[in-house]
Amino acid sequence: xxxxxxxxxxxxxxxxxxxxxxxxxxxxxxxxxxxxxxxxxxxxxxxxxxxxxxxxxxxxxxxxxxxxxxxxxxxxxxxxxxxxxxxxxxxxxxxxxxxxxxxxxxxxxxxxxxxxxxxxxxxxxxxxxxxxxxxxxxxxxxxxxxxxxxxxxxxxxxxxxxxxxxxxxxxxxxxxxxxxxxxxxxxxxxxxxxxxxxxxxxxxxxxxxxxxxxxxxxxxxxxxxxxxxxxxxxxxxxxxxxxxxxxxxxxxxxxxxxxxx
Amino acid sequence: xxxxxxxxxxxxxxxxxxxxxxxxxxxxxxxxxxxxxxxxxxxxxxxxxxxxxxxxxxxxxxxxxxxxxxxxxxxxxxxxxxxxxxxxxxxxxxxxxxxxxxxxxxxxxxxxxxxxxxxxxxxxxxxxxxxxxxxxxxxxxxxxxxxxxxxxxxxxxx
Ligand SMILES: Cc1cc2nc3c(=O)[nH]c(=O)nc-3n(C[C@H](O)[C@H](O)[C@H](O)COP(=O)(O)OP(=O)(O)OC[C@H]3O[C@@H](n4cnc5c(N)ncnc54)[C@H](O)[C@@H]3O)c2cc1C
Ligand code: FES
Ligand code: FES
Numbered sequence: 001x002x003x004x005x006x007x008x009x010x011x012x013x014x015x016x017x018x019x020x021x022x023x024x025x026x027x028x029x030x031x032x033x034x035x036x037x038x039x040x041x042x043x044x045x046x047x048x049x050x051x052x053x054x055x056x057x058x059x060x061x062x063x064x065x066x067x068x069x070x071x072x073x074x075x076x077x078x079x080x081x082x083x084x085x086x087x088x089x090x091x092x093x094x095x096x097x098x099x100x101x102x103x104x105x106x107x108x109x110x111x112x113x114x115x116x117x118x119x120x121x122x123x124x125x126x127x128x129x130x131x132x133x134x135x136x137x138x139x140x141x142x143x144x145x146x147x148x149x150x151x152x153x154x155x156x157x158x159x160x161x162x163x164x165x166x167x168x169x170x171x172x173x174x175x176x177x178x179x180x181x182x183x184x185x186x187x188x189x190x191x192x193x194x195x196x197x198x199x200x201x202x203x204x205x206x207x208x209x210x211x212x213x214x215x216x217x218x219x220x221x222x223x224x225x226x227x228x229x230x231x232x233x234x235x236x237x238x239x240x241x242x243x244x245x246x247x248x249x250x251x252x253x254x255x256x257x258x259x260x261x
Numbered sequence: 262x263x264x265x266x267x268x269x270x271x272x273x274x275x276x277x278x279x280x281x282x283x284x285x286x287x288x289x290x291x292x293x294x295x296x297x298x299x300x301x302x303x304x305x306x307x308x309x310x311x312x313x314x315x316x317x318x319x320x321x322x323x324x325x326x327x328x329x330x331x332x333x334x335x336x337x338x339x340x341x342x343x344x345x346x347x348x349x350x351x352x353x354x355x356x357x358x359x360x361x362x363x364x365x366x367x368x369x370x371x372x373x374x375x376x377x378x379x380x381x382x383x384x385x386x387x388x389x390x391x392x393x394x395x396x397x398x399x400x401x402x403x404x405x406x407x408x409x410x411x412x413x414x415x416x417x418x419x
Contacts, residue, residue: 004280098375
C-alpha cells in the first residue's frame with residue numbers, strides 16, 4: 001500500500017469537507033477498498049473513515065419503507081430486517097462470510113456497484129432511493145454500468161430508502177471461488193406490479209428483466225416466464241460460465257425466486 | 262504517525278502506527294502477538310480472524326487506527342486463566358481438528374463467535390459459519406467434529 005492519512009470525522013458535514021481534497025476517498029467497511037489499496041489499484045492521499053459517524057448507522061422502519069443508514073453493516077441488516085423484510089435479511093446474511101459481514105456496509109456495496117454484488121439487486125428490484133449528502137437518486141437512475149454509479153466525486157451514500165414489497169425472494173447462484181453471485185435474481189412483487197433485478201450476469205452490471213416483469217405482473221408464477229428466453233448478447237463470459245450459461249441461469253433463478261417468494 | 266490506544270486480551274496497549282498499518286501488522290509486528298496468522302492477506306482465508314469489540318473480523322482487512330479505543334482479543338487471550346486450553350482449543354486437540362495448525366487461530370476465533378451466537382449449532386450451521394475460514398490440510402471434517410464436541414454435542418458416531 002502507498003502511504004496515506006486517515007481522517008475520522010464524526011459528522012457528515014466534516015466528512016464531505018474532508019472529501020473535497022482531490023485525492024481523498026471514502027472508507028466504509030474496507031472489505032473492497034483495502035484489498036484494492038493493497039494491490040495499488042488506488043492511491044489516495046487520504047481516506048475519510050465514515051464508520052465513526054453516528055448519523056449514518058442503523059435502520060428505521062415506517063411500515064412501508066425501511067431507511068438503512070449508509071454505514072450499516074451487512075450483519076446488522078441481516079439481523080434487524082429479518083422481521084420487516086425477510087428477503088433482504090436473507091440476501092444480507094449470504095454476503096461473503098461472518099467476518100466480512102461484520103465490517104462491510106450497504107453504502108460501500110452500493111457505491112462500489114460490483115457487477116456481481118448482491119445489494120444492487122435488492123435496491124433495483126425494490127425501487128429503492130439512494131440518499132446522499134446532496135440529493136436523493138432513484139435506483140433506476142443510480143446504477144450506470146459495471147462499477148459505475150450516479151455518484152459524483154466525494155458524494156457520500158448516507159442512507160438507502162427501501163420500499164417493502166408484498167412478496168420477494170433472492171436466488172443467488174454462487175460463484176464457487178469468490179462466493180459472489182455468478183447470477184443472482186431478486187424478484188419483488190408490489191401492489192402496482194412486479195420488479196425483477198438481475199446481478200452477476202451482465203457486462204452492464206445490475207439490470208431489470210422487463211419482459212419477465214410484465215409476464216409476472218400478469219401472472220405471478222414460474223409458469224408465466226416459461227416461454228421467455230434471455231438473450232446472451234452482452235452477458236458476462238468468463239472461466240466460471242459462458243454468456244449462454246448465464247442467460248440460462250437468469251431464467252432458472254427467476255423461476256425459483258418466484259416460486260419461493 | 263497516529264497513536265492508537267486499545268485493550269488487547271484485557272491489557273491496555275498504546276502504540277504509534279502509520280495510518281496505513283493493518284490491525285494484523287500491529288498485532289504481529291508491533292505487539293509481537295504472532296498467533297494471529299496471515300495466510301492470504303486478501304480477506305479470503307480467515308487465518309487472521311480476531312475479535313474487535315466482540316465481533317469476528319479479518320485483521321488483515323482493517324486498519325489499526327480503526328481499532329483505536331476498541332477491545333481486541335486474539336488467540337493469545339483464549340486459554341483458561343490457569344494456562345490450560347479452553348474448551349474449543351481442547352476439542353480441536355482431542356478430535357484432530359488441525360494438522361499444520363496454520364488456520365487454527367482463525368478457526369478458534371471464529372468458533373468462539375459462532376458458539377456465542379449459537380451455542381448448539383448443527384453441522385450445516387458450523388460449515389456455513391466457517392465459509393471464510395480456509396483449511397488446506399484437514400478437509401474440514403475433524404474441525405467440524407471438534408466444534409460440535411466443543412458445543413457439548415455427542416460426536417462419537419461421527
Ligand atoms: C471474501 C469476500 C466475500 C464477499 N462476498 C460478497 C458477496 O457475496 N456479495 C456481495 O455483494 N459482496 C461481497 N463482498 C463485498 C462486500 O460486500 C463489501 O463489503 C462491499 O462490496 C463494500 O462495502 P465496504 O463497506 O466494505 O466498502 P469499502 O471497501 O470501504 O469501499 C468500497 C468503495 O465504496 C466507497 N464508499 C464506501 N462507503 C461509501 C459511502 N457510504 N458513500 C460513498 N462511497 C462509499 C469507497 O470509497 C470505495 O470506493 C465480499 C467481500 C469479501 C472480502
Ligand atoms: S490473512 Fe486475512 S483473510 Fe487471509
Ligand atoms: S491445519 Fe493446516 S491449514 Fe488447517
